[in-house]
Amino acid sequence: MTTTPLILLAAGGTGGHLFPAEALGVELMKRGLRVRLVTDARALRYSGLFSKDMTDVVPSETVRGRSPWALARTGLTLAVGTAVALNLMRVLKPAAVVGFGGYPTLPPLIAAQLKGIPTLIHDSNAVMGRANSFLSKRVSAIATSLPGVLDKEPSLIGKTTTTGTPMRPSIxxxxxxxxxxxxxxxxxxxxxxxxxxxxxxxxxxxxxxxxxxxxxxxxxxxxxxxxxxxxxxxxxxxxxxxxxxxxxxxxxxxxxxxxxxxxxxxxxxxxxxxxxxxxxxxxxxxxxxxxxxxxxxxxxxxxxxxxxxxxxxxxxxxxxxxxxxxxxxxxxxxxxxxxxxxxxxxxGRLDAAERLADLVMKVARLDSPA
CATH class of the missing domain: 3.40.50.2000 (Glycogen Phosphorylase B;)
Incomplete structure (x- = not known):
């Protein structure tokens, strides 16, 4: 069994969520850490850092309507996803879990919190997304791409750092x-x-x-x-x-x-x-x-x-x-x-991946890779 710390990256299955996760993953691996991606089935079509053996698919569902049936279906799927994610936390024992937005991040971030694992969310938008907004009061730290995103949330400013959006090597x-x-x-x-x-x-x-x-x-x-x-x-x-x-x-x-x-x-x-x-x-x-x-x-x-x-x-x-x-x-x-x-x-911020990796290591209490 390896003792190298693992950072679990959680992201919705679109490029806007996956690409920053990939960029952070590249930087963390440079620092000698292991990374895995937890996401939904959409992400499997993307090629890049995360091969299938580095990816875990967890059930999730976006809120698609306000009817009782739609809300119940979403809630049930997220509950099943959280149960699957809890088992992942037990097996993988990550040092920290980092979410990049989208409803697929809810099960792994909630499971990590229930297990007492340090958590961090990153939001690339000028307005924080709904999934990240839900998680923001519960996570250990928040990273934003742009300044001022949480100016209207004074209770969150103390744990918020502006890092920029991590960029893939191709960018x-x-x-x-x-x-x-x-x-x-x-x-x-x-x-x-x-x-x-x-x-x-x-x-x-x-x-x-x-x-x-x-x-x-x-x-x-x-x-x-x-x-x-x-x-x-x-x-x-x-x-x-x-x-x-x-x-x-x-x-x-x-x-x-x-x-x-x-x-x-x-x-x-x-x-x-x-x-x-x-x-x-x-x-x-x-x-x-x-x-x-x-x-x-x-x-x-x-x-x-x-x-x-x-x-x-x-x-x-x-x-x-x-x-x-x-x-x-x-x-x-x-x-x-x-x-x-x-x-x-x-x-633009070309050093965003390094800045976010520094924050992840701080949250995970990793002064240096094991």
Whole structure:
């Protein structure tokens, strides 16, 4: 049996939760610690640090409605998940459990608390998510990506540290690529993404936007767009007719490198996307996901917009005419693109993984690896 301390990382099964967990895992392993991931079944499709033999799947359920039946089903699933997680704690005996948000973090964090194991949560958003909000009063420590997230919760400030969002090695490598503003006749590289699941609104708006651009600007475009499988054919039809050089795919495994090679990024404003745009330093047009109860994506986009690194457009204003106007204006002002890239870069924190690992070791009472 190994005596090397184990840190258990708990994360929901989307990139916004998994990627910071992976980045922390890499840093903790550099320090000689063991790591494992506990998550839901969605995470199994992601390749990266956590192979199947380093991953434990625990039953969990998101609150999908307010009906008694929906709440009862969610409660029952989380109770089963907590029972499974309690057995994991007994078998694995982690030195600490770190949660990165999403309902799949509830069972392992609750189980750890019941077992007296030190716990920590990390939240990447400008507004704390619901699962982390529930856990915040119960955990040993809280890490946030951005300052001021808990300013309205004075009882939590004493155990809160601003660390930034841990970045995967591929993002850190991309951050080393300097931004080069295009000349007035140079190719203009535009990247359109919609989060880990894609966003249909991009397929609805962007092709019509491109058609509205002046022919001279269209000829300069090198377009890369994340498109859902069911939308590829209709989007491709428009770009072929316009003779646009466009690469379309439902998912880009090399997204960090594509971010680094872009002059303008059009995207949703999930916490991970905003953090990566800051770390790499790229100008962006951000369209927050509407309808969220806590408006976290609106707040996330505001961080970059307030710094001068992004343009925030609410979805009701995200029309082909508006987007065409913004793209045209940016294309005509290379100096503005360079200034936006520099402003975004000032928001990024490249040492976040090290800062969070320091906090984890403190919470786990590990002055140095065993």
């Amino acid at each position: 850190l490598a991309a951050a080393m690529v300097p931004f080069a503003a295009p000349g007035s006749n140079d190719p203009l590289r535009v990247l359109v993404v919609g989060g880990s699941q894609g966003a249909r609104v991009m397929s609805d708006i962007v092709p019509d936007t491109i058609e509205r651009l002046e022919p001279a600007l269209r000829q300069r475009l090198i377009l890369t767009q994340q498109v859902r499988d069911e939308d590829v054919a209709r989007v491709r039809l428009v770009y072929d007719r316009l003779k646009i050089e466009a690469e379309l795919a439902p998912f880009f495994a090399d997204l960090p490198a594509r971010l680094a090679s872009s002059h303008i990024v059009v995207s949703r404003s999930g916490a991970g996307t905003v953090a990566e745009l800051g770390a790499i330093g790229r100008p962006s047009i951000l369209v927050p996901l509407p309808g969220a109860i806590d408006q976290d994506q609106f707040a996330n986009a505001g961080v970059l917009a307030d710094a001068g690194g992004a343009i925030r457009i609410v979805q009701s204003d995200f029309t082909p005419d508006r987007l065409a106007a913004e793209l045209s204006a940016l294309a005509e002002e290379p100096s503005r693109l360079a200034a936006m890239a520099a402003a975004a870069r000032k928001v």
